[in-house]
Structures are given as C-alpha cells and as structure tokens.
Amino acid sequence: MSLEDTLRKRSGSVCELCGATDNLAAYYVAHDDKGDGVDQNVLACNTCSSQIDDQNIVDPNHWRCLNDSMWSQVPVVQVLAWRMLHRLTDEGWPQDLLDMLYLDDETLTWAKSVALPGSDDQVIHRDSNGAQLEAGDTVTLVKDLVVKGANFTAKRGTAVRGISLVADNAEQIEGKVSGQHIVILTKFVKKST
Numbered sequence: 001m002s003l004e005d006t007l008r009k010r011s012g013s014v015c016e017l018c019g020a021t022d023n024l025a026a027y028y029v030a031h032d033d034k035g036d037g038v039d040q041n042v043l044a045c046n047t048c049s050s051q052i053d054d055q056n057i058v059d060p061n062h063w064r065c066l067n068d069s070m071w072s073q074v075p076v077v078q079v080l081a082w083r084m085l086h087r088l089t090d091e092g093w094p095q096d097l098l099d100m101l102y103l104d105d106e107t108l109t110w111a112k113s114v115a116l117p118g119s120d121d122q123v124i125h126r127d128s129n130g131a132q133l134e135a136g137d138t139v140t141l142v143k144d145l146v147v148k149g150a151n152f153t154a155k156r157g158t159a160v161r162g163i164s165l166v167a168d169n170a171e172q173i174e175g176k177v178s179g180q181h182i183v184i185l186t187k188f189v190k191k192s193t
Contacts, residue, residue: 007043016077017084018065020045027052029076030113042076052084060091067097075107082111086135086164095164095174095181108136123170131191133173135164139189141177150180159192160184 001009004026007016014021023046030040044052051058063084070081082103085094103111112134125133128142138161145154160175163184172183 003038003041004043006038007041010038010074011043014043015045015048016042016072016074017044017048017069017080018062019068020047023047025049027080029079040076042074042080052080055087058087060088063088064093066094070097070101075110078103078107079111082108089164089167098164099162099176123165123167125165125170125173125186127189127191128187129190133163133165133186133189133191137163138192139163139173139175139184140192141184141188142190143188145184145188147177147180147182150178150182152178152180154178154182160189 004024007026008024010016013024015024024043025046026041027044027049028041047062051062066081066085069077070085072078072081078101082098082101085098085101088094089098127133127139133139138159141154141156141158141160144156147154154177158177160177163173163175166172166174166183171186173186173189174181174183176182177184
C-alpha cells in the first residue's frame, strides 16, 4: 500500500486539517529523529499545504478549521495544528485554541523543533534575570502590576502558567492572571523552574 493510500485510509479520504475532499496529497512534516513514513505525513488539501508553505497567502479564516483538527489523536496533525495556531496568534482567536490545546511532551518538543516554512524565529524573549522564555513556560511576577482596564492588581509572586510569546516584540508575553488574558512586560517576570 502506498503512503498516500495509507494516509487516505487513516483520514477517511479528507484533508486532516480542514476536512476538504479535493486535491489531496501527502504533506511531509519534518521530525529531527524520525524518517519520512506515515507518522511524519498528513493528508492535506492544496489550500492547506500551500498556505503552510507560504505565509504571504495565509487566510486566517481558513484556519478556523483547526478548532476541530487540533483534537486529532494523530501526533503529526497535532504538530501542524500547534504550529499554524502559533503563526496566527496575532489574530486573537488562535490564542484561545492554544490555551485549550494539550500536547504530550514528545509531541510538543516535535512541534517546537522545526519552524514552519517562512516563519521568523529571530525574536528572543528573556525574563528579568536574562533566562530565555519559551511558549508554554510558567513565570512568576516580580512586582505588583496594575492591570489597565481590568480593575485589579496582579500581585508579586503570582504564577502565570502556559505563557505565549508576542511574536514581534521581545519585551512582551501574554498569559492569564485572575482569569484575564493580559500582556506582561518580560522585565517584570522570572522564569519558574
């Protein structure tokens, strides 16, 4: 059985990302320590694969399909969903999905290991002590912060779990404090170990 036939059987002959049924082909997802078999490929439609490869033609509304496909039990589909949601965090809604998405440690390491084509990973976020921050880290506030528009103060010592990085600003991260999604300056946090 060919790779594409195996993928069609696994997916029910639909795009594993958006559910489309036309123009389907195997799409390889790089993995540092594995080959190029069925576990490193998804069955993807032409629309999904072309937008993964070229961020200049990405239609954020097309990727609302990740609301369903991110729950796939297939790790390679989870990896692509995580990567596309991270690429689209400026849209707002993908961050809500990322907050719900759980990947086991091995799958999350795979998702973080290789950037999507066209991604710019030059921005490095560092905490108040100079430690590099990564998406999903837990940080602790090092001073009381008045949260504008939310009428509360985030107290020093508060843990912020599962942070996300602001892609174009090394001095900002995002996280939830007291149920509110807020932007926090990196100089006011320290990475928890």
